[in-house]
Amino acid sequence: MSVRDKASQCPQCDQPASGNFCQNCGSPLGGRFCNSCGDKVSPGAGFCNKCGTKVGGSGEGKGGGNEHRAAAAAALGGQNLPWWIAGAAMFALILFLGTSMVRPVGPAAPTGAPAGTAAGSGTPPDISQMSPIAAADALFNRVMNSISSNDSAQAQAFMPMAIAAYQRARPLSLDGLFHLSMLNRTAMNLEAALDNALEIIEQNPSHLLGLAAAAEAALELGLADEAGVHYQRIFNVYDDERNRGLDEYDQHSQIVAVLKEDAEAFLAGR
Numbered sequence: 001m002s003v004r005d006k007a008s009q010c011p012q013c014d015q016p017a018s019g020n021f022c023q024n025c026g027s028p029l030g031g032r033f034c035n036s037c038g039d040k041v042s043p044g045a046g047f048c049n050k051c052g053t054k055v056g057g058s059g060e061g062k063g064g065g066n067e068h069r070a071a072a073a074a075a076l077g078g079q080n081l082p083w084w085i086a087g088a089a090m091f092a093l094i095l096f097l098g099t100s101m102v103r104p105v106g107p108a109a110p111t112g113a114p115a116g117t118a119a120g121s122g123t124p125p126d127i128s129q130m131s132p133i134a135a136a137d138a139l140f141n142r143v144m145n146s147i148s149s150n151d152s153a154q155a156q157a158f159m160p161m162a163i164a165a166y167q168r169a170r171p172l173s174l175d176g177l178f179h180l181s182m183l184n185r186t187a188m189n190l191e192a193a194l195d196n197a198l199e200i201i202e203q204n205p206s207h208l209l210g211l212a213a214a215a216e217a218a219l220e221l222g223l224a225d226e227a228g229v230h231y232q233r234i235f236n237v238y239d240d241e242r243n244r245g246l247d248e249y250d251q252h253s254q255i256v257a258v259l260k261e262d263a264e265a266f267l268a269g270r
Helices: 003-007 065-075 092-100 132-148 152-168 174-186 190-203 208-220 224-242 247-251 253-268
Strands: none
Touching (some): 132 152, 152 174, 174 247, 190 208, 208 224, 247 253
């Protein structure tokens, strides 16, 4: 086998592949990447050489989620937020999010391609001419469209591509961090999902989508007390924050519209 032939194969599944990601299994063709900092991880390594995060999760390494949790706790009033893992994942809200979170990624799609072509086939969206964040958003849309269509195979295939794309597009906007948190939640990277949400709260302690993502990730980790902190914050700031008219609130209006009711329901049941 020539060097050229070897370079066109995925290192994970050995199928023919080109570009940045394998079209068969979704693995980054340049190797594995850390879900926490986005740096390349050496083959066989158990921890990221850059930030120390355990490969395959977040919040277990040096710094990482603990730093974000401390900053978010201070921003929310200094509550002592515990950190442990318990409980199982709940997918009902994720399926709802899949039908309401998708946003357009601009005119970067191939000319003449029918609307929705990528979402309904095994072909990934053409991201070769897109900016890093536009490519990440296109892959996010692909995953969420697949979830809303109950196509778990396609969602699973493109999930690692989307997560790695957002890591490569850092620094992210608050909306980008929200997307990354939802992707990690859907992929069962629950610690990473919570860490992404806490990054949002560090920058804006009243951000409704960041608080909602943190609350849901905390619940799925069995952290009811922490979820209660975030839901209480949503209830307290909802009206003023929604009136700010942030672009991401408009893009995810179906989610934002029910957050206060969700918060009230959770707090009433405690």
